[in-house]
Amino acid sequence: MIYYSHINEDNRVERKLQQAGKFAIVVAICGSGERVLSLLDNSACKRMIVVDFNEEAIYLLQLKLTALQKLGVDDYLDFVGHNQLAEKNRVALYQSFKSLLPIAAQRFWDKHISSIQKGILHIGHFEKFLQRVRPLTNFYLGKKFQNIFKKGEQKNGFPSFRWTILKNFFSHKLVYRLAGNKDVAFVGADAETKIIPAALDSVIKNRNASSSFMMHLIFKGGVTEMQDCDRPPSLQKEVLSIIKERLAIKEIIVEYRTSDLLSFAKQEANNLMPPVFYSLSDILSFAGFAYLDKVMKCISGKGNLIVARSFLRNRLTSNQLNALATYGNVNLHSDEESTGMYQVFSINGNKSE
DSSP, rough: OOOOOOOOOTTTTHHHHHHTTTSSEEEEEEETTTTHHHHHTTOOOOOEEEOOHHHHHHHHHHHHHHHHSSOHHHHHHHHHTSSOHHHHHHHHHHHHHHGSSSSSHHHHTTTTHHHHHOOGGGSHHHHHHHHHHHHHHHHHHHHHGGGGSSSOOOOOOOOOOHHHHHHHTTTTTHHHTTTTTHHHHSTTTTOOOTTHHHHHHHHHTTGGGGOOOHHHHHHSSSSTTTTTTOOGGGGGGHHHHHHHHHHHTTTTTTEEEEHHHHHHHHHHGGGGOOOOOOOEGGGGTSSSHHHHHHEEEEEEETTOOOEEEESSSSOHHHHHHHGGGSSSEEEEOOOGGSSOOOOOEEEEEESSS
């Protein structure tokens, strides 16, 4: 299953931390591939190792990168579904470069042409969930709710009462289950779903909806209407052009590992020349602190910088953050994360070993 296909986290946090250092090697959990893309234009990075136990996630990133290499940036944005494009034209674009894909990825996408037709930004489990609930929520909230996206000021007529009811509605896991969301990150026994409406409410109250990719994704289905400078880096034309050039001249090599993170860390971490930048995404949505601790024992130290997130599950306590300090300097970056839905932290392994 492809859990996420669009942008689902504010990867500018990882991007800023990566740019503050000089990391020739980056190890990143694949996810939707958008966070990986946001790190590929960094000139210091020469080797990107993408790790994910979900091979379909790997196929998705391989498709995105191959499309970017072959197509112009505008055609790439049309192909992935950022812009509107006729289904037959997407298929034609795919046919023009599919032979460049790894064999396994080509076979997969040949069997999922309907996903190509829709635009691959919109085919993930999360994106399909939003497609189901968006028409109902937008109808319920009414047209005046869309005024939150008008930059500068909140217009009169905001449906405060309806919004309050909807916030309460989406505070409960049962709602997500009934709408077909099977992702343990949302419906796991310990998932704190109330974080989601609270975060959205904060964005609205702070008048930041127009520049929030998450608000656009949830209520509009994409970030096309955002200003280019406000869009996530992986969907900015300048960033994509740099990545395309770097791939063309082989200034950066992208490698793939279909493996869980801990297995990779045990087998390969010691062979990587430090300092290494690790982008672990919301690993805590799928594994607890004990798993993270085992990973840290393998990858910390030697100047490595590790950035990780927790979403609705397994948010780290003060005691757990203090325990991570045995591996390096721990810093919290949650306030820098624009969605307000993630706990973000980094561990800098510059401590002597």
